[in-house]
Amino acid sequence: MRIGFIGFGNMAQALANGLVYKNAISPEQIYASAKNWDKLCENTMSKGFIPCRNSLELVEHVDMVVIAVKPNLVKEVITPIKEYLVDKIVISVVVNFTFDDYEEILAPNTHHLSTLPNTPVSIGDGIIVCETKSSLTAEEYDSFANLFSQIALIENVDTKNLGIAGTISGCGPAFTSMYIEALSDAAVLHGLPRDISYKLASKMVVGTGNLQLQSNTHPGVMKDEVCSPGGTTIVGVTTLERKGFRSSVIDAIAEIQKK
Known part of the structure; x- marks a missing residue:
């Protein structure tokens, strides 16, 4: 499983660091893209992660794409690559961005799940709250859960309770x-x-x-x-x-x- 983070701020780094800390995957299986190239290189290369010049380059190399940008940037980053996400597992860690919000942006038949992690995932002792409403197949959800349950308690809640x-x-x-x-x-x-x-x-x-x-x-x-x-x-x-x-x-x- 190769994972790509679009946006590599605090939460994305916490997830990446936790996965490596728990030996869930190796550093070279983690790709990341962000607007600030120099800062991205600083946050990735020292840990063995792979920086990508843009999101399209990232998507071409990974199996799972994690959207980890600010809510107001989601449409901007997804629109140019949405056709390339159709055959990927798309996981969101964006605050207050639910399944229905993504359905308005992503291409039809894209498989995606909205989640909310917390920072203790960085040491493998976190929580990832997942929206029950999802378009992942059972096999895709199992791939997600089997991987991330190594660094967090996975808890599924209805959309109305995702925020709280x-x-x-x-x-x-x-x-x-x-x-x-x-x-x-x-x-x-x-x-x-x-x-x-x-x-x-x-x-x-x-x-x-x-x-x-x-x-x-x-x-x-x-x-x-x-x-x-x-x-x-x-x-x-x-x-x-x-x-x-x-x-x-x-x-x-x-x-x-x-x-």
Whole structure:
């Protein structure tokens, strides 16, 4: 499987790096094209990826094409090559660009799927939310899933839920990073070295997430299991409740959904 990224910004690089990091494919199986040739070469050649002068050159060499540009550029980059995409697997990682949007741009009978990855795919521990509506054949979807499941949890959702699912998995890392930083600041305030505080906070987040996934325990139950009567944790929990911790998170998601 040779994969070509049209657009090679942060998300495309995260996907490419994750695939190589997990030995899912080798670097020379990854092609990329972008407007800025010098920057493209800088981001590809040092890692063994293959830069292409334009998208047509890229499409000629690959089996799967990943559209990874800004939403306002999708039509511009697809129109000149749409006839060449008919016999390719086309995967989109463009925010808020659904199956129906692509149907208006792509040539008839093009096989495509819209997805929303998050940045932890770069270390093989990400999420890729996929729109259930797709024109991939069963075999093509299996090829996609078998490859990318090596670097991410693959979750399929209806079109109406694609946006909110992408918000949780895609914006969540920023919120979680803020939480890790806040925990670290508090630890440093009370004398713990910064490097140790980051390590403990980050590992705590990873472990708690894995515990929930593997046990399928309700998060409220997990919280209660740590809160002893009259203990230290319940003091912290009640303080967060008074400060609007959960309502702030809910409000942040609501504001994103308004965009």
